[in-house]
Amino acid sequence: MKIRILAVLPLVTVLLISACQDDDGPTGCNCTEDDIIEAVYNPQPYELVFPERFPQPIVPEDNPMTVAGIALGRNLFFDPILSSDSTMSCATCHNPQMSFTDGQPNSEGVLGMRGRRSTMALINLAFNANGFFWDGRAASLEAQALAPVEDHTELNESWDNVMEKLRRHPEYPTMFRQAFGIERKSEMSKELAVKAIAQFERTLISYNSRFDKVAWEQQGWPTDSEQRGRDLFFVEFATNTQDHPGCSHCHGGALFTENRFFNNGISDVNGLDEFPDKGLGDITGNIYDNGKFRAPSLRNIELTAPYMHDGRFNTLEEVLGHYASGGHGTINEDPNIQPFTLTEQNKEDLIAFLKMLTDTSFVHKPEFQNPFN
Ligand code: HEC
Ligand code: HEC
Known part of the structure; x- marks a missing residue:
């Protein structure tokens, strides 16, 4: 018996020494043998599918899309492991059935604190080159995804804790290796986690609304009301401004947004200093940007009430009522915010047109x- 134990000792010593050498390895980790992830790394590239009328998607060179990257991102997006008390995920606020919104003017995070803004729809994000959030403050989807985890009004967790939980998880280490080719759990990082989330978000592409079918794929015809609504929405010039809602100036193009920033006149303030939420102005420091927000896409707008950065309007009727009133005349209000005649018929027609932008295949x-699930 004794002899056997002695014979094993040298082997144990060798193992211990190699583990110690790993300690000083390039990752600087507290490596042990079980830090190594056993899985095959064989990435399959993923091609985004989108119609020719869309602009080119933005995919950073250091985050190419792969099937495994998207799968990991989707898991992280729906997993409450990202929150401090395991009750909330990204999807709690970004519910696919509501075009990835939550139906709230502003939402509660895990601490029961409310954020100051309304949840944004996540739709055709790959095509936005002008920054994310209502005020454009996040330059990329990767940068954006870092924010909600540590935001006290959202998931209120530290990334260090999240990564520790993911390293101990039975499946995530394998998924990180399949997505990014890392060899050790210690190489799992928040940078890789947000890359995966961004890959998943880039796949959220919508182009199958009734409008797309009728206008681009010769499938069916618009109703008379939809056609009149379309004409009102897109009218470029009108001899009589009363017939010019001007929506397409700011919500135009195949995406129904060009992701530009405007003051669309919703706030009744006496001076540029007085906007309760300064929006773009807080980011640029330019007082003339106060009260400007990114004009969102109107695709799936039927599903994303309440409306505006603070969720102030509950219905599309209220939104149209605002635009028809011509705003409040603050000096940086966009010149395309002009009063127009909103008859019951116009209202019905514009709403019929906006509902053509609903894409149920997307949700x-x-x-x-x-x-x-
Ligand atoms: C508590 C609710 C809540 C949670 C949880 C949440 N979000 Fe959001 N999300 C929001 C709100 C509110 C905004 C707008 C905030 C702003 O503009 O300041 C937003 C904006 C975004 C945007 C910007 C969209 C655009 O077009 O600019 C993206 C992308 C996004 N969230 C992704 C995520 C991801 C990924 C997670 C999880 C890591 C997440 N969100 C968790 C509420 C939430
Ligand atoms: C001058 C540019 C401009 C014009 C013209 C304009 N909008 Fe907007 N729109 C915006 C901006 C900017 C926002 C976001 C403002 C905010 O949240 O403070 C917005 C928000 C909206 C929203 C809410 C989106 C959401 O996700 O909450 C709807 C709906 C909308 N607009 C519809 C229309 C319609 C319909 C018209 C034509 C009658 C129109 N807009 C004309 C710039 C414009």
């Missing part, structure tokens, strides 16, 4: 649903 797409 029900199996690849966008909770993978844990």
Whole structure:
């Protein structure tokens, strides 16, 4: 018996020495043998599918899309492991059924504190070159995804804790290796986590609304009301401004937004200093940017009430009522905010047109649903 134990000792010593050498390795980790992730790394590239009328998607060179990267991102997006008390995920506020919004003027985070702004729809994000959030403050989807975890009004967790939980998880280490080719759990990082989330978000592409079918794919015809609404929405010039809602100046193009920033006249303030939320102005420091917000896409707008950065309007009727009133005349209000005549018929027609932008195939797409259900 004794002899056997002695014979094993040298082997144990060798193992201990190699583990110690790993300690000084390039990752600077507290490596042990079980830090190594056993899985095959064989990345399959993923091609985004989108129609020719859309602009080119923005995919950073250091974050190419792969099937495994998207799968990991989808898991992280729907997993409450990202929150401090395991009750909330990104999807709690960004519900696919509501075009990734939550139906609230502003939402509660895990601490029961409310944020100051309304949840944004996550739709055609890959095509936005002008910054994310209502005020454009995040330059990329990767940068954006860092924010909600540590935001006290959202998931209120530290990234260090999140990464520790993910390293101990039975499946995430394998998924990180399959997505990014890392060899050790200690190489799992928040930078890789947000890359995966961004990959998933880039796949959230919508182009199958009734409007797309009728206007671009010769499938069916608009109703008379939809056609009149379309004409009102897109009218470029009108001899009589009363017939010029001007929506397409700011919500135009195939995406129904060009992601530019405007003051669309919703706030009745006496001076540029007085906007309760300064929006773009807080980011640029330019007083003339106060009260400017990114004009969102109107795709799926039927599903994302309440409306505006603070969720102040509950219905599309209220939104149209605002635009028809011509705003409040603050000096940086966009010149395309002009009063127009809103008859019952105009209202009905514009709303019929806006509802043509609803894409039910997008909200029900199996690849966008909770993978844990
Ligand atoms: C408590 C609710 C809540 C949670 C949880 C949440 N978000 Fe959001 N999300 C918001 C709000 C509110 C905004 C707008 C904030 C602003 O503009 O300042 C937003 C904006 C965004 C945007 C910007 C969209 C655009 O077009 O600019 C993205 C992308 C996004 N969230 C992704 C995520 C991801 C990824 C997670 C999880 C890591 C997440 N969100 C968690 C509420 C939430
Ligand atoms: C001068 C540019 C401009 C014009 C013209 C304009 N909008 Fe907007 N729109 C914006 C901006 C900017 C926002 C976001 C403002 C905010 O949240 O403070 C917005 C927000 C909206 C929203 C709410 C979006 C959401 O996700 O909450 C709807 C709906 C909308 N506009 C519809 C229209 C319609 C319909 C017209 C034509 C009658 C129109 N807009 C004309 C710039 C414009």
